[in-house]
Amino acid sequence: xxxxxxxxxxxxxLSFVDSNEDxxxxxxxxxxxFETERRTRKRVFVRNCYAVTPEAVARRFPETRxxxxxxxxxxxxxxxxxxxxxxxxxxxxxAMAAKCPSLDELRLKRMVVTDECLEKIAASFKDFKVLVLxxxxxFSTDGLAAIAVACSNLRELELRECIVEDLGGDWxxxxxxxxxxxxxxxFSCLDSEVKxxxxxxxxxxxxxxxxxxxxxxxxxxxxxxxxxxxPQLVELGTGSFSDKLDQEAVSKLSQxxxxxxxxxxxxxxxxVLPEYIPLLYSVCPGLTSLNLSYATVQMPDxxxxxxxxxxxxxxxxMDLIEDKGLEVVASSCKELRELRVFPSGAEGLNDTNVAMxxxxxxxVSEGCPNLESVLYFCVQFTNAAMVTIARNRPNLTCFRLCxxxxxxxxxxxxxxxxxxxxxxxxxxxxxxxLSVSGLLTNKAFEYIGTHGKKLRMLSIAFAGDxxxxxxxxLSGCESLNKLEIRDCPFGDTALLENAAKLExxxxxxxxSCCVSFGACKLLSQKMPKLNVEVIDxxxxxxxxxxxxxxxxxxxxxxxxxxxxxxxFVWTTQKNPEIGVSHLAIK
Amino acid sequence: xxxxxxxSPYSSSSVDSTKPSPSESSVNLSLSLTFPSTSSQRETSQxxxxxxxxxxxxxxxxxxxxxxxNTALFVKVYMEGVPIGRKLDLSxxxxxxxxxxxxSHMFDTSVICGNRDRKHHVLTYQDKDGDWMMVGDIPxxxxxxxxxxxxxxxxxxx
Numbered sequence: 001x002x003x004x005x006x007x008x009x010x011x012x013x014l015s016f017v018d019s020n021e022d023x024x025x026x027x028x029x030x031x032x033x034f035e036t037e038r039r040t041r042k043r044v045f046v047r048n049c050y051a052v053t054p055e056a057v058a059r060r061f062p063e064t065r066x067x068x069x070x071x072x073x074x075x076x077x078x079x080x081x082x083x084x085x086x087x088x089x090x091x092x093x094x095a096m097a098a099k100c101p102s103l104d105e106l107r108l109k110r111m112v113v114t115d116e117c118l119e120k121i122a123a124s125f126k127d128f129k130v131l132v133l134x135x136x137x138x139f140s141t142d143g144l145a146a147i148a149v150a151c152s153n154l155r156e157l158e159l160r161e162c163i164v165e166d167l168g169g170d171w172x173x174x175x176x177x178x179x180x181x182x183x184x185x186x187f188s189c190l191d192s193e194v195k196x197x198x199x200x201x202x203x204x205x206x207x208x209x210x211x212x213x214x215x216x217x218x219x220x221x222x223x224x225x226x227x228x229x230x231p232q233l234v235e236l237g238t239g240s241f242s243d244k245l246d247q248e249a250v251s252k253l254s255q256x257x258x259x260x261x262x263x264x265x266x267x268x269x270x271x272v273l274p275e276y277i278p279l280l281y282s283v284c285p286g287l288t289s290l291n292l293s294y295a296t297v298q299m300p301d302x303x304x305x306x307x308x309x310x311x312x313x314x315x316x317x318m319d320l321i322e323d324k325g326l327e328v329v330a331s332s333c334k335e336l337r338e339l340r341v342f343p344s345g346a347e348g349l350n351d352t353n354v355a356m357x358x359x360x361x362x363x364v365s366e367g368c369p370n371l372e373s374v375l376y377f378c379v380q381f382t383n384a385a386m387v388t389i390a391r392n393r394p395n396l397t398c399f400r401l402c403x404x405x406x407x408x409x410x411x412x413x414x415x416x417x418x419x420x421x422x423x424x425x426x427x428x429x430x431x432x433x434l435s436v437s438g439l440l441t442n443k444a445f446e447y448i449g450t451h452g453k454k455l456r457m458l459s460i461a462f463a464g465d466x467x468x469x470x471x472x473x474l475s476g477c478e479s480l481n482k483l484e485i486r487d488c489p490f491g492d493t494a495l496l497e498n499a500a501k502l503e504x505x506x507x508x509x510x511x512s513c514c515v516s517f518g519a520c521k522l523l524s525q526k527m528p529k530l531n532v533e534v535i536d537x538x539x540x541x542x543x544x545x546x547x548x549x550x551x552x553x554x555x556x557x558x559x560x561x562x563x564x565x566x567x568f569v570w571t572t573q574k575n576p577e578i579g580v581s582h583l584a585i586k
Numbered sequence: 587x588x589x590x591x592x593x594s595p596y597s598s599s600s601v602d603s604t605k606p607s608p609s610e611s612s613v614n615l616s617l618s619l620t621f622p623s624t625s626s627q628r629e630t631s632q633x634x635x636x637x638x639x640x641x642x643x644x645x646x647x648x649x650x651x652x653x654x655x656n657t658a659l660f661v662k663v664y665m666e667g668v669p670i671g672r673k674l675d676l677s678x679x680x681x682x683x684x685x686x687x688x689x690s691h692m693f694d695t696s697v698i699c700g701n702r703d704r705k706h707h708v709l710t711y712q713d714k715d716g717d718w719m720m721v722g723d724i725p726x727x728x729x730x731x732x733x734x735x736x737x738x739x740x741x742x743x744x
Contacts, residue, residue, distance in 0.1 A: 078636040135638075161640050189640065270644075294644050346635050347645040377635060404635045461636070 010036045020045060039063055046070070048506055049087060049111065050531065053559045054095035064100050066130070067092070071111035073509050073553055074459075075484050077135060080511050080551070082537065084566045089113045089136075090120075097124035105130035112136070118143030122150035129181075130156040140165035141190065148174035158186035158213075169194035169217075175202050184211035188237050188268065193217040196225075204229045210262075213237025216270045220245060220253065227256035236260070238268035241276055241295075250279070258282040267291035274301045284308035288335075291316040293342050299325045307332045313370075316340040319356040319377065326360035330367025337370050343377040343404060358385035365392040373398040380411040381438060386420030390427040399424055400435035406462035406487070409439040416440055422447035425455070432479075435459040445469040449476020456481040463488055470494035474501045484509040491515030499527050503556050511535075511551035518545030520552060524572040531557050534570040541575075647727075663736040665693050665707070676733065681726045685709075689738065697738055707738045 005013075014037060017023055027037040043066040046052060057067075071087025089111045096103050103125050113136045121128060128151045141164060147157065148171060172187075172194040182202065187194070194217070203209060209230055214223070218239030227233075245253065263283045272295045287309050292302070299322045306312070306325070312333040319341050321329075329336065341361075344354060358381045365371060371393050381403050390396075409416055417438040425431060425448050432454055436444065440463040448455070449472035456479050463469070471494040473483065483505065491513045495502075502508055502523075517540060524532040534540065535551040561573040632642060658678075664671040672692060679685045682699055689697045689709065698706045699722030709721040713732045721729070721736070 077638050079633045079639070161638060163639070271648075293641060296648055342637060342641060343635055344645065346637055347642060377637075402635055406634075461634075 004032060007032065007036050011040055014040050042066065043105075044068070048555055048557075049092065050559060050562050051506075051555065051557045054092040055099075056558070057092075058095040058099035062099055063102055064096075065102050066105035066107070067096060067100075067103060068107040068109075069111060070109045073110075073484065073507060074482070075486065075509055075511065076110055080486065080509075082535065082568060085535065085569065086562065086564055086566070087111045088564060089117050093117050093120050093124075097121075101125065104128050107132040107134075108136055109134040110136065112138040113143075114138045115140055115143035115146070119146045122146045127153050129153060132156060132158040132160070133162050134158075134160040135162065137163035141167045141169075141171040141192070145171040145174040148172070149176065152176065152179060153181050154179060155181055155208075156184040157182075158184055158211075159189050160186060162189050164190055166191045168192050172202065173198045177201075177205070180205050181208065182206040183208050184235075185209070186211065186213035186237065188213040188215050190215045191217065196222050200225060200229060206230075207232075209233065211235035211265075214239040214268060216240045216268075219243050220276075221249060224249065224253040224256050227253075227260065231256070231259040232262055233260060234262050235265040235289075236263060236267070237291075238266075238270075240270045241268070241272035242270070250276075254279050254282070261286070263287065265289035265291075269295040271295075272297055274298070277301045277305055280305060281308055285310060287312055289314040293318060293340070296320060296344065303328045309333055311335055314338040316342070318342050318344045319354050320344050321360070322355045323357055323360040323363070324355070326356075327363045327367075330363040334368060335370060336364065336368040338373040339364055339368075339371065340375040341377060343402075345379075346377075346404075358382050361385065362388050362392075365389040370395075372396055375400040375402075375435075377402045377404060379404055380408060381417065381420070382410045382412050383415065383417055383420035383423075384410075384412070386417070387423040390423040394427045394429065396424070396428040397430050398433040399428065399431060400433065400459070401437055402435065403438040406437075407439045408437075416444065418444040418447065422451070425451040430454055433457045436463060437461060441465055442468045442472070445472040446476075449473050452477050454479050458483050460485045461487055464490065466490050467492065467494040471497060474498035480504075481506050483507075485513060486510070487512045489514050492519040495519060495523060496526075499523055502527060502530055502554055505556070507553065507555040509551070509553050514548045515552050516546050517543050517549050520549060521545070521572055523554070529556055529558075530554055531561060532571060533565070535568060536570065537568045540570050659730060659733075661733060661735050663689065663692075663738070665738040666740045674736070676730060682722055682729075685721075689736075693738060705741055707741060710737050710739055711735065712737070 010033065014023075014026065017026060020041075020043065023037055023041055027034045038060050039062065041061045041064060044057060044061050044064045045068045046057060047070050049069050049071045069089070069092060071089075072081050072085060075081060076085075087110060089108055097120060104127055106121065107130070113133060118139055121131070131147060147154070169192040199218075203212070203226055210233060212226070212230060212233055213235070214226075214237055216239055220239070220241055220243040223238055257279055260283055263286055266280070266283065266287055266289070269292060274297060277297065284305065285308060288311055290309060290312055293316045296318065298320055302317065302321050302325050306329055310332060313335050315329065315333065315336060315338070317340070321341065341356070356378060358378065361374065361376050362385050365388070372395055374396065381401065410420070418441055421436055421440070421444050425434070431452065434448070434452065434455055434457070436459070442465050445464060445468070448458070455477045458473065458477070458480065467490040469488065470485075470490060473480065474494060475498055480501075491510060492515060495515065496519060517534070520532055520534050523530070531554065533553045534549045535553060536549045538550070561571055565571070565574055632639075659676040660673050661676055662671050663674050674688070676685070679688065686697050686699060686709065693707075696706050697709050699709055700720055710718050711721050711729075711733045712718050712735045714734055718737070
């Protein structure tokens, strides 16, 4: 008697299984379940584009509708990955175009996307709906025009912090008059001015438009007319907020804002003048997300704004908010979940120190019971503050502290910040992401290795005394998935001793450390399922094995060595003449 | 906060002698590794503090704009051969053209940028590294950041 479920029944059951984690488990049960699952998977996430080949993915999941890909390592955001390293979208688009005709959503992060890629997308996928590019580069506004003109059912086009060759604002005019399906449009990273009349027409024929993020070139005056055409917006990114408007224009704009009953998220606000802050008061009570990272508003004006934002869950702001402003946040924004404070002084904007210290974050940790995610740039910190924060908020899941001067100790006790981070990892049992800074000894990493059991991503800069630091982390942090390290003076021993751990992680990045060329070769030989990439702009053939390399990027992969490595990326497979040394590294 | 990016951990300028120095603690130097030479490249590169490029660019342009609005930028101006100099607020000019116009008026002669010319006075400046450079090669905003003083050279000299 055949006890197998008919595949149609299994398919029906699987249609209720959404999570890919569950689907991965389903696919391991037996061959027929594997087959049925793979034919019915609709969304595919590939978090390292070099971990698997595009052809393998396209072949396995022919019915997929949505593909999410990530390319370059995270430190590429801070200019640590040289141009030309890789992360090309083209092979993926080509493979999907050939095998997955139902694809209608593409989300790419830190990848190189060319105009040819965009043209290929426009030409290959009928009914393409969603294109979200985050921190991507390599394309121009011509590519955008290709998408605009061809994708007649486009729903989302979002360019988040991309580097685009801006050839002008014409691309927007390519959206046909028949396109009425737009739900989200984000062109905030572009510089050129788009034609206002085209934008207005696009907005007025898009009744489902919920999210609109304009670029800086869109004037305040233009904003008024756009808001009147789209009062239903849930997310708004304004353009420049600084033109001089006459009294009538100001009151019209104020009226437009007060009509926006659905608005939950506000961003943009470039150059916002203090006298225009009151224009925003009417939307404040409804806001759950406020991004003021480009608004150089001083503390008193920020306070006026934030006292009215009682439902705020996410706040991104510059340190111009100061400790006093954060105290106001602590008392007014009781629903706050995520706080990011950026350094206005990073490029010399504030020659006098802004009055923001560790106290600001302590206040927020006291006042906001739901606070779970923090990114905090500051000039100094103390262990006592971190202990208090940990005690107040054991529910933290993400704690990223950047004390900007490397090797800064606790400014009150002059001690390393070991005890502070110990408190954080000990108390915050669900901590998944941690960035450390300041003066740290190996003790800090011993604590992290001992307590950071749920830690998935860890970022370290200018820290530690020796290889023990790395050893503590690799042997202690069971859930470690991504580790990125810069400017720490060690590497070899811990790396080689914990080589097996690297196969359980997505990736390891180390730059400006002391990982020797010989260790890289040995590791490469020991661990064939890893790609050990040495990224070094100086020739390696004549280097002695003991010489340190500039950067290493190690990641697990099923695809083997990649075929698109530039000159400055070395692996033992690509450069076999380097060979494996027999130098025994202790 | 100071603008310099000299974060090489092994340069004494960034390490306070009262703090435990990383080079004094037990660093594993069994392979006699020297600190990578790229640290000096990093001093001038844009990778610390770790903020994204767009925010960094925005801060840079805001910084310059704020300087222009809030602070005057007085520099000394000398004409070669004239012992007494003048002082000029560069923040009042929109660009090289208006600067030259003003200087020509102030010194009652024609002052130009670039190209050495037997006839005209050429404008030079001393930058923050102490070097004397030809005015006009770099964007105005960048020039304001780096200029320390101005000198109008005699025609034949340049």
